Amino acid sequence: MVIVQADDFDASALNARLRERTAGQAGAIVSFTGYVRDYAENEATTSLYLEHYPGMCEREITQLCEQAATRWDILDSLVVHRVGELGLGEQIVFVAVAGVHRGQAFQACEFIIDALKTRAPFWKRETLDDGRRFWVQQAGADARKTASWAVGTPVGTPVEPSPS
Amino acid sequence: MARGSAIKVLYFAQVAEIVGLREEDWALPAATTVAQWLPELEARYPQLAPMARLQLAVNQTHATPDSPIQPGDEVAVFEPVTGG
Numbered sequence: 001m002v003i004v005q006a007d008d009f010d011a012s013a014l015n016a017r018l019r020e021r022t023a024g025q026a027g028a029i030v031s032f033t034g035y036v037r038d039y040a041e042n043e044a045t046t047s048l049y050l051e052h053y054p055g056m057c058e059r060e061i062t063q064l065c066e067q068a069a070t071r072w073d074i075l076d077s078l079v080v081h082r083v084g085e086l087g088l089g090e091q092i093v094f095v096a097v098a099g100v101h102r103g104q105a106f107q108a109c110e111f112i113i114d115a116l117k118t119r120a121p122f123w124k125r126e127t128l129d130d131g132r133r134f135w136v137q138q139a140g141a142d143a144r145k146t147a148s149w150a151v152g153t154p155v156g157t158p159v160e161p162s163p164s
Numbered sequence: 165m166a167r168g169s170a171i172k173v174l175y176f177a178q179v180a181e182i183v184g185l186r187e188e189d190w191a192l193p194a195a196t197t198v199a200q201w202l203p204e205l206e207a208r209y210p211q212l213a214p215m216a217r218l219q220l221a222v223n224q225t226h227a228t229p230d231s232p233i234q235p236g237d238e239v240a241v242f243e244p245v246t247g248g
Binding site for chain 2: 034051052053056060081092093116118120121122125135137138142143
């Protein structure tokens, strides 16, 4: 199940929902919650705005969950991602995976969040205390981490502009 | 989806700010590829040239330079994603 929403979420309620969906089968549920942090070094952040591509976001994340289910022995997964205006420290993303055993669920959960960061079409715009705004740039480390799962090129091959 | 011999082009995040639009219909009389269409985009919006890494999606799927673009398609232009 994949949900993209502006509203905050209740992580323990989401865990409980996944537990109900896999009752009697799951021996483990592994979950990850991401929080808004200060993306600019040495500059205080006041808020973050998340833009997204409706439709493609849900498609991409659903495909990642399907890939995880093919690759690891898991029972079910649940992803919630927020969009819109978010304050420092607020919850931004939740990923939970249910499995018979913990090892497969841990790996699938880490894969989903890593791959989401380089494939799901969300963009963060940070507003600093002095009012300046900038779009957060994708971290090279994130792309390398996704590539380390050997899921192919992280987000298609970046298209270099022709020299002017 | 754009009708007839056109595509619908969507712009996101910083690309939308630079272009000054979120979407537009774009004439496309015949099928092409991402690599062939990109110079048209850069000719209409030379201000995109300084952006080091543009990415495209065709019909909501990440595209590569040889991905086909056909009339009626939805083409999205954006920078590398930063969710999560």
